[in-house]
Amino acid sequence: MYHLPIPRFVAACRQSILSLLLLPMAVLATAEPVPIDIEMSLKRVSEHVYYAQGMPGMATDNKGFISNAAAILTDQGVIVVDALGSPSLGQRFLEEIRGLTDQPIKAVIVTHYHADHIYGLQVFEDLGAEIIAPGGFQDYLDAPTAEERLEERRFSLSPWVNEDTRLVRPDRVIVEQTELRLGDVTLEIRYLGPAHSDGDLAVLVRPDQVLISGDLIFEGRIPFTGSADTRRWLEALERLDNAGLQALIPGHGPAAREPAAAVSSTLDYLRYTREVMSDAVDQMTPFAEAYEAADWSRFEKLPAFAATHRRNAYGIYLSLEQEMLGD
Template sequence: MRWLWLLTWLLPWPGAAGAAGDASPLPVAEVAPGVFVHAGVHGEASAENLGSIANVGFIVGERCVAVIDSGGSRAAGMRLLAALRKVSALPVCYVINTHMHPDHVFGNAAFVAEAAGATVVGHAKLAAALTARERGYLERIRQELGEAAAGTRVVLPTMTVSDTKEIDLGGRTLLLRAWPTAHTDNDLSVFDRSTRTLFAGDLLFVERIPSIDGSLRGWLKVLAELRRPEPAYVVAGHGEAGANWPQAVTRLHEYLSLVLDQTRAAIRAGRTIQQAVAEVGASERGRWQLFDDYHRRNVTAAFAELEWED
């Protein structure tokens, strides 16, 4: 898959595309039979990448196709749809959002418009979380993408998952699982039973520094559960996990545990939030991409969460 995301840099990017036919297809790799993934770049959303910074993909059944995360803008969604159309002419029956973050949901508008009849699926808490953040998210995407953000809007799920749910693509069943608060309060994973491929969403970050926008303690608990049922191949929200996924989980677990332990110790020692931010987790610098953009914020979030521990 690595060469593919190199390719995504080399290919020319169109501006805001019109109909699916006009958008140039996102490069995708078939990571398991009928399971296609586009690898996002490790950067911040911009007019150049159209917000395609997260891994997105689709799974093709005999009856229809399920899209798993739609990309960071309507334009990115159009490019994903174009990639899908190169592989399959079947209808898109589901657009599944793994959580609320813009790089995962802002392509929804492309599928709702161009693949009428697609049902948007999300965690039971997704709609509330997205609505509350809608204004800020839209403002930010317009700043980051400029004109390339055209047509990007929030499209809420109409099918929700509060525990687990199975959906059928014709000869192929996906197991959706809604998690307690972890990376966010609306994380949803997708497990393809026929290939044992797990789309972990942002419950798993590889290479790119994770961002804590839910609960640090909750996330550590959820990580321990991710392997049930045992996947053969894992698609992370960012970075390549693949068949070596247990190592990726371990690495993420190490980072989160370190932030937990050191922030907790700082609170107990009466350190202020500023002091904790300056001190906690320094040994992790150099081990993650975009460390300086997110790590200090993670410590801030951890501090605010942990200071109310009893």
């Protein structure tokens, strides 16, 4: 029987032990998402652009499928925009793309880092896709709330968000207008800075003239403002050039064939709510009194009004107080 020299034997043992220790991490990194039984189909918007439309609702409604994601198909590969709210949804989205093309997924553009758009990223990262995100993503990922939110979703969206779900950092960060070309498609990636989130992007697909807006636009429902800087959000919408657009895919809600109307709807909501809360802050009226006295009838029939609007108004009230103090 052949025996290894002692130094080589020890080295081999160490290597074997190291391999065993590392095995669970490798398994974790490549764990298959838990299958999810959800109704999802890709709707065609233009020659190259398709999207999956989430249902209206709060973050954990409809098994977390409440946001949109888009796929841009070319003869040289696919670019995805946003990745949905769980690895299981990301995998389901990928399966729908595979029903249309077997071209490789080249990149995922993340319009902003919020949980309902990023937990599916690991599915595409594991395929080798480049992850592209706006500057400001780190304000979300590096804050304790990112891990806290993930822990909460491991409970509220179990088993589709679980211990195998990880936060994915981008490979490329966009901080200015950038063009990305693939096949016969050019993407104009517009960096909008902090608005709805700590950093937002919109993507114009040419020659289709389809704008993918992320959560700058909520179509057919009440926006979620959360901790958004609504002043900058308004400014971003007012600067948004929608001339010549054929369609707009929002972060939530159906694609709009009249993009100007979709932009106007979100603008109207933000402007009016800020005006009402601004008057209250100027007059030093308590929030509850100002909220009850306001006429919200123009919005109250929209989906998510009951669940979202009062909280939006309160957040805007607090932010206006900070603006008044120059904070």
